[in-house]
Amino acid sequence: MQICVIGTGFVGVVTAAVFSSFGHQVIGLDVLPDKIEKLKQGIVPFFEPGLKELLQEQQKTGNLTFTTSYEDAIKNSDVIMLAVGTPSSAEGAVDLKYVFSAAESLAPYLKPNAIVAIKSTVPPGTLNSVAEKIKAKTKTAFEMASLPEFLREGTAVQDTLHPDRVVIGSSSEAAAKTLEELHKSFKAPIFHVRPESAQMAKYSANAYLALRIAFINQVADLCEENGADVMEVIKVIGADRRIGDHYWYPGLGYGGSCFPKDVKELAAYSRTVGQANNLLNHLNLINEERIPKLIANWGSKLGGWNGKKVAVLGVAFKPHTDDVRESPALKVVPALLADGATVSAYDPRVEASDMVMAALSGGSEAHAKNVSLSNELLTTIQDADVILALVEWPEIVEFDFAGKKPSTAQWFIDARNQFDAHTLTKAGYNYLGIGRPSHA
């Protein structure tokens, strides 16, 4: 089958490379010539484990090519997957401008009965509006489907190769059958549902996971009031098979390019349908308040941030990615600088680009001189008064902080509950975790 994937972000590049590995002819399309030039040379413009290798392997087979030309990409394609970005508007609602402009651009070149499948996260009703945009530009018959994506950054290739489920939302039997055939190689359960259900399933899956994180963080806050250890609580309640102890480590709230955005979009959608007093509207607020509250709470324990040298470990929003969108560090570091601290930050993958440094200093030129970023952990913690571990990168979690304790370091803040409190306390740190008793 010939497939065109429009949009070469995380979802687009991974999807294109994976379908190509199943023997299909895949053309990746993007309107940005620089991006396409890089991809043609086998360069992935972001870090995602295993993706560069898969991409280059597939390019060698000749199954996977890239172009900026809609005509070349669309004219022979049986299935066209839209994986373009869907930024949020200022009010939190989804902005579909890229989805619509891709729909209008592809329309004139459609092969009869081609399937246009939307992978981007879009609200219910979008299939109809996209179909209208296409119909306004062509008389050729085509089919529509919703094909939501559930991959995570950092494990995107494995998640795509081995999904928990495939969701096909189409009201056309022919399109559903073709897409089922296309997805058989994944050997995963396939759900045929209404397009609206597919879209609600995507939003709800993310919203539920976000809710789970917010819930356990609030339980952790309560534990801090009474001497309970939230990690013990998780073990106990997780033994209930209806609940489970997976995907439940407390921390800094959820970040990244998906959860904050999808929760806000579903909340905005709930308001447009007259359901303003919806759980999702509160969830977003709880998440936004989390980091400022933690900073204030830690600050009060260690006698204020003013004049402290803080080593902030982890700048990406999570391990195994260099993505800093909605990353905790970009909220934590500007707040520490504003409170008078000096920050040396570390991340194994994030580079000290102008964009990252401006974000870390909160856009303040006055604060910029008080923050640095390095890919070297040991030098980052030298001279630190406080070590603040934000991300559970293996490079951070496996580091011997007890053995290599800087003489200046008095405090160790474990914002992901990844470290052994007793070992660190014995080594001379005052240990602070999330929802755990103090071991000082």
Ligand code: UGA
């Ligand atoms: C998320 C979903 O997990 C994917 O299924 C979905 O396809 C994707 O969004 C998307 O919509 O494209 P991702 O944003 O890559 O994937 O990251 P996750 O690993 O799910 O983590 C999201 C955030 O939750 C991170 O900030 C992470 O640190 C936080 N988190 C996760 C916790 O605080 N505690 C946990 O137990 C798990």
